[in-house]
Amino acid sequence: MIGDIRALLARHLPGYEVHTVVPAGQGLDNTVHLVNGELIVRARVADPAAVRREVALLAAIKDLVGVRVPEVLFGDDKEGVIAYYALPGKPLDQHPVRDPKRLAEPLGRLLSALHGVPRERARELAPLDVYPAPTLLHDAQLEYRDVERHVPEEQRPLVERFLAAEPPPEPRELRLCHNDLGAEHLLADPGTSALTGVIDWTDAAVTDPAHDFAKLYRDLGPEVFDLILASYDGSFDAEDRRRALFYARCGLIEDLAYGLSTGPSRYAEAALAHLEWTFTG
Known part of the structure; x- marks a missing residue:
C-alpha cells in the first residue's frame, strides 16, 4: 500500500517529496495514511461516483457549515482515494x-x-x-x-x-x-x-x-x-x-x-x- 501511495502522489502532486508514510487509522470503509506528518491520504473500495460526490460536497459546504472540513487536494476516482492536508486537532x-x-x-x-x-x-x-x-x-x-x-x-x-x-x-x-x-x-x-x-x-x-x-x-x-x-x-x-x-x-x-x-x-x-x-x- 505504501508503494501505491508514493506512486499516487507522484502522479497527482508531481514534485512533492515523500519522506514518511505511516498508517493513521482504519474504519469500516476507509484506510488512512499520513504522509510527511501533514498529508492525509484516505482510501476505500473504489467507487468513482462516491469519490466525485464527496469532493463536490466538501467544496460546496466548506464555507457553509462554520466548522473546518477537509479541503481536497485531489480525488482519484479509479483508486477510490481522496487526499488533503491534515486538519488541526x-x-x-x-x-x-x-x-x-x-x-x-x-x-x-x-x-x-x-x-x-x-x-x-x-x-x-x-x-x-x-x-x-x-x-x-x-x-x-x-x-x-x-x-x-x-x-x-x-x-x-x-x-x-x-x-x-x-x-x-x-x-x-x-x-x-x-x-x-x-x-x-x-x-x-x-x-x-x-x-x-x-x-x-x-x-x-x-x-x-x-x-x-x-x-x-x-x-x-x-x-x-x-x-x-x-x-x-x-x-x-x-x-x-x-x-x-x-x-x-x-x-x-x-x-x-x-x-x-x-x-x-x-x-x-x-x-x-x-x-x-x-x-x-
Whole structure:
C-alpha cells in the first residue's frame, strides 16, 4: 500500500517529496495514511461516483457549515482515494477533551447549516439513503446475539427491552446529513476543548436528520446532546428525539459487534462505556 501511495502522489502532486508514510487509522470503509506528518491520504473500495460526490460536497459546504472540513487536494476516482492536508486537532474518540460542553455550540451550528441546505441542492450533493427502522432493529437483534455475553449482566435488560420494543415511525422529512457523526470523525483540541474540524464525509446523504444527532448522543452523552439542541435552528420534537435514540442504540450494538470482531477494540470499549446513558435516555 505504501508503494501505491508514493506512486499516487507522484502522479497527482508531481514534485512533492515523500519522506514518511505511516498508517493513521482504519474504519469500516476507509484506510488512512499520513504522509510527511501533514498529508492525509484516505482510501476505500473504489467507487468513482462516491469519490466525485464527496469532493463536490466538501467544496460546496466548506464555507457553509462554520466548522473546518477537509479541503481536497485531489480525488482519484479509479483508486477510490481522496487526499488533503491534515486538519488541526485530535480525533475525539482517542483524545477526550476536558470540557465537552464546549463542543455543543459549534456542533449545533454545523447541523443547523447542514440540515438547512435546500432539498433540491441537497439531492445534487448527496444520494438518498433511507434504511427502514424495522430493518435496523432486526440487524441489531442479530448482532446482539453475538455480543450479549460481553455486556455486563446488570445492563442486559436495558438492551433487551429496547430490542423487544416497536421501532419508531419513519421520519417526516429528509435533509442533507453527515450521516456518520461519531466521535472518531470529530477533531478537537484536547487542551482547549475547541472543535477544530469534522472529517470523513464519505457517507453523507439525504436522510433522516436524527441520524446526525444519534451518534452525538451515544458518544457525548445526554447533557451535551441537549446543549447541541439548544444551538440548533431546525425543528426537533419528541418523535425526532425518539428516532435519534433508536439510531444511537442500534449504532452502539453495531460498534460493539465491530470492535469485538474485525475492528479496533476501542469501538467495543467505547460502546460498553456509553451503554448505560445510551439505553436509559
